[in-house]
Amino acid sequence: MAEDLVLDTAIRDWVLIPLSVVMVLIGILRYFVSKLMRSSPAPDAKMVKEGQVIIRARNLKSGANFIPPRSFRTRRLYYSNEENGLLHVPKGQGTNPQAQMFSDPNMAMDMMKKNLSMIIPQTLTFGFVNFFFSGFVAAKIPFPLTQRFRSMLQNGIDLSTVDVSYVSSRSWYFLNLFGLRGLFSLILGDENAIDDTQRMMQMGGLGFDASKSLSAEKDGLDIIQHEWALPRFEQRAESVLRKLVK
Amino acid sequence: MGSSEKRSKDVMSDIPTFSAENLQNNLKVIQNSRTFLSIIAGVLAGIIGFTGLTGFVFYFVVMLITSVGLMAKAGFSADLYFDSWNRVLFDGFLGGLMSFVLFWTFAYDLVHIF
Structure with missing residues (x-):
């Protein structure tokens, strides 16, 4: 443990607080900009149709126990029979999503x-923080950490004698980046819950293959x-009614 | 906790009959109240000046209180609103930790370091 550093209050007033406020405001700005830039894809009739069929099949699956066996079997046949069932995909007809993506x-x-909407604000914010707030010891984490965290928490200052729990301003930016997610989901609602990592995953699954999910x-x-x-519900209702009558 | 859970199913025993949207809504309420409370707890811990392990213990205590509160809100019969008890107890536990640490550090620095 090195002895305590004395930090200038000016650092608090001109680095720590502005940096945090800027992070929050930029997060909000990003949310609205991405909302503006979002374009709803023109629905393709075939895709919509397949999607609806999948939803209907799913509904049937989840509600299967609420209809009589006969009706269920009829419906299942309607969806999955081998000749003209809705869910049946003839072999070799599924389009290759990768190829479709490149042609469109x-x-x-x-x-x-x-x-771009993901990368540009990230880069801009990082550049901004680097330009205005680089090189300060901005904060101190109130719990001890091991030396391994030095590169993570003291990014931007090269002093090996400073205690690890002191945080450089650039690392404070990273801490904000991860920690504010919860706050954003509170103030901006759910839509923001799809954060960058999840968006990345979505991009991986963009080439969505309808025939696969159909089968x-x-x-x-x-x-x-x-x-x-x-039938069992009737018994339940009976017992509930009996209890009421009693 | 401004949580308003909806009745997600009738009282039934053997077959699970949930309305997926209501269940989703209930989970969201849990998530939100946990995030909210972890932020509040972080600010509190920072202002009081907890350091080291005490702060994390404080977080656990607050989360426990939250769980109890949520259960009380659900009338101590979580089966009505959620598909399992674990949902009430553990959902959003780790997600809140990051917010907690951030706000803890922030408040602690503002009050005690400078």
Whole structure:
């Protein structure tokens, strides 16, 4: 443990507080800018149709126990029969999403927009913080840490004698970046909950293959064990009513 | 906690009958109240001046109180609103920790370091 550093109050007034406020405001700004830039993709009839079929099949799956066995079997046949069931995809007809993506310039454009809206503010903020607030010891974490955290917490100052729990301004920026996520989800609502990492994942799954999910739904429907729930509900209702009458 | 849980299902025993949207809403309420309380707890811990382990213990205590509060809000019958008890106890526990540490550090620095 090195002896305590004395930090100038001016650092608090001109680095710590402004940096935190700027981070919050930039987060809000990013939210609204990305909201403005978001373009709703023009619905493609075939895609919409497939999506709706999947949703209907899913509904049938989750509500299976509330309809009589006969109705369930009819519906299942309607979805999954091998000749003209809705969920049945003839072999070799599924389009390759990768190829489709490259042939459609709009899709690439959209992806680029998404990418840019993610990277540009990040870079700008980092540049801003670097320019105005670099090189300060801005904060002190109120719990001890081991030496390994030095590179993480004291990014930007090269003093090996300073205690690890002191945080440089650039690292304070990173701490803010991760820690403010909760605050944003509170003040901006759910939509913001899809943060950058998740957006990245989504991008990976952009080439969404409808035929694959169709056949997955079909398999799911096929293996369902149907068990009608209503007969037991009558008993339940009876017992509840009896209790009420008593 | 401005949490308003909705009745997500009728009283039933054997088959799970949940309305997915209501369940989602309940989980969101839990998440929000946990985040909110972890921020508040962080600011509190910073102002009081906890350091080291005490602060984390404080966080756990606050989260425990939150769990109890949520359970009380659910009328101590979580089965009505959630698919398992663990949801009430552990959801959003680690997510709040990051916010807690940030606000703890922030308040502690503002009050005690300078």
